Amino acid sequence: MASWYAIRARGTGAEVAIYDEIGAYGVSAKGFLAELGALPEGTPVDLRLNSPGGSVFDAVAIHNALKRHEGTITVWIDGIAASAASYIAMAGDEIVMPENAFLMIHDPAGLVMGTAEDMRAMAEALDKVKGSLVSGYAAKSGRSAEEVSALMAAETWFGAADAVAQGFADRLIEPVRIAAAFDIGRFRNAPPVLVEAIEAEPEPDDESDGTNTEATDDADQVEDAEDEQAAASEAPQPPAETLPPSGAPPDPAAIRAQAIGHARAVVDLCRLAGHPQMAGRFLEQNASLDEVRAALLAAKAEAEPEIAPHHPQPGRSSAARPWGEIVARTFKLKG
Template identity: 85%
Template sequence: MAIYDEIGAYGVSAKGFLSELGALPEGTPVDLRLNSPGGSVFDAVAIHNALKRHAGPVTVWIDGIAASAASYIAMAGDEIVMPENAFLMIHDPAGLVMGTAEDMRAMAEALDKVKGSLVAGYAAKSGRSPEEVSALMASETWFDAADAMAQGFADRLVEPVRIAARFEISRFRNAPPVLVDAIETEPENDDDTEGASAEATDEADQVADSEDDQDATSDAPQLPAEAPPPSGAPPDPAAIRSEAIGHARAVIDLCRLAGQPQMAGRFLEQDANLEEVRAALLAAKAEAEPEIAPHHPQPGRSSAARPWGEIVARTFKPKG
């Protein structure tokens, strides 16, 4: 099993992970490959608890980074293995809230409770006191593999490996410079780069041949050929992935605001642009019938109400 993404709705969700874990036969040993910048603490807690309930042994391999919520998932391992160039980070949970002072206080209380749960998990694995763990979280502490081993957050060191996935870690205030440099300078796969370069060269040659043919066959004005990219370089996979994630998030947010979160998957499968998504959501809203719950009083006369004429006739019966 592997978690090579953010934790939560935009990456590996608790629902998806638990479904995969539940499909394993009872008692199956689990090797979890972990490389994640974190994400939703609630999804992480659910994944952590599911791994702790699993009947078989659980080995967590931190292949690159286990930061924030991902580090809490790592604590579910019976054994935590870290290459010498891997990192683990723990910090206080954070959240966003907008509202009154009471809303702010409620959020602060919720974050305190979440932190208490996380402290217990880190302390149980490392053997350190809750007070020590709480202080480490408050200062956003990064551990390299040797530090994690010394502090009790890892059980075994192995040979360094190449960091297999790159993440945006500028949101963390204490990210180690060596990790930032490693992520920023990590080269793409050489084979993929060579293949893409060869394809780009072939396309450039084809364009050149086409232009030569046009010059040789006719002096009549021709439509301008589409120019290749100035550099001839292949598109950046990281930029493409970032753009795709941003589009998916925008679609999901629009569907949530419209009260139609279930429609997001269909839009993403159809590769609909944002204008098409907005138009479809407006159409769905226009066609939807208002949902009226019977236990909420509605304006106007109830359908069960009797006409006043009938009430008067029954109350004041004519004499004789």
């Protein structure tokens, strides 16, 4: 699966670029943490963000790993740092935003299927996660936990100037071109100017001369931001791992539709097999449909009793009354 991040060594430091949804449809944070941990102690890190968010659990793990890193962390928000991505940004010793960039915070959300106990367990987990997020946002901004909690509940979007004024960022730089194919329709309070900027982004030309215009645009964007860094020697581009072999940018809507379709198929298989409680585990493991079918068949084989001649056989007994007769006896039809 495609990676949503890239970590590169650059001179005396390292660059970490997250230009996609975090963990949701790619590798988990485990690979990210392994690569980050492989950096020499004290390595300065430039973290570049342009992400609508993703897995909050992965984001918390990444945030904590960055906070443990001995080197200086400078976060550059190259367009959008929304949802889980904004929490990762809070790990920065300095957060730099172009004047036309955005940062968004909101309450964590989750998906669960199962019993009332399963629902309560998820609610408790989300409450704990929110507590962790509130602490991170409050520590960076200097605002009280109550203020931060209210801002999260309202799904608050900050322009760069507002983010600096509210303490969620430290420094403004010149505007850059926002080149992102993110679907932000899922957010209820997305600023109209951001929606218009993303909708106005031209579609890639299938009949081009082979030049990756998306990568070129992002290189221009990063170049503007790099002017603010005295030690910058070259302008980085978004991680190549986020692009499919064709060179066209991934379509988040298509990826999301595929993931939702897969999830529905897993849930339907589990329901048909009489084990709806197993769907959540299969989705967490990112199991294929063939793996789901095999596991359900194995579970059925283990639970199925051995049939012996003296055991009552399945099916309606001869003494059972059909439903039509029961309904007719219970209700008298009028007219």
